[in-house]
Amino acid sequence: MKYDLYVVTDETVSGGRSHTEIARLAVAGxxxxxxxxxxxxTCSELAGIGWEIRAITRSAGAGFIVNDRLDVALSCGADGVHLGQGDMSCVVARQISPPGFVIGVSVGSVVEARNAERDGADYVAISPVFATGSKRDAGPGHGLTLLREIQTAVSIPVIAIGGIGLENAGDVIDxxxxxxxxxxxVVGATDLTGTARKMAAIVAERKAARKKCKGMAGL
Structure with a gap:
């Protein structure tokens, strides 16, 4: 699964847009x-929404992950689940999920990242990188130094979340x-699709530059 731009739905900051509408506009961007x-x-409400998002993401060729709720993810055919440190363990989730099911884990230290990889996580998300108001229970930002340390410590993809916008997305990729x-x-932007498109372009540009630098360093 490609993780370059990973949009998390949140109706509390969306200006009245539903989860389904957020998904539709985000994949368009x-x-x-x-x-x-x-x-x-509730579980049944989330499952109903999940089926709608599943159809949108499948049509667009995008991945679909459900936060916290493995039961919902499995019931609506999602590609995977994202677990926090206080949620079901990755080990248990892996035991009861089908082959190829994606499991992501939020981490806040190198130890947690290594443990997640050992337990079968497909990716880790350092949360939050910067202070954010979108996740009130996230605590202070961990900063880019820890991001670099985690990226070095594990071999699975490392996703950054928390306080990331157009002004610092490039720094995070760098x-x-x-x-x-x-x-x-993105979700709170007036032009959700346009903002997603700008964010995706920044990520693609910086990743291409990073790859070029690595290639030149190997000469």
């Missing part, structure tokens, strides 16, 4: 992954992130 995130809705996950910077 080039989002590679949509994560359904809603802490308040620091070694394999992709950026965003909430308010």
């Amino acid at each position: 080039g989002a590679d992954v949509i994560q359904l995130r809603d802490k308040a809705r 620091a070694g992130a394999d992709g950026i996950a965003v909430i308010s910077a």
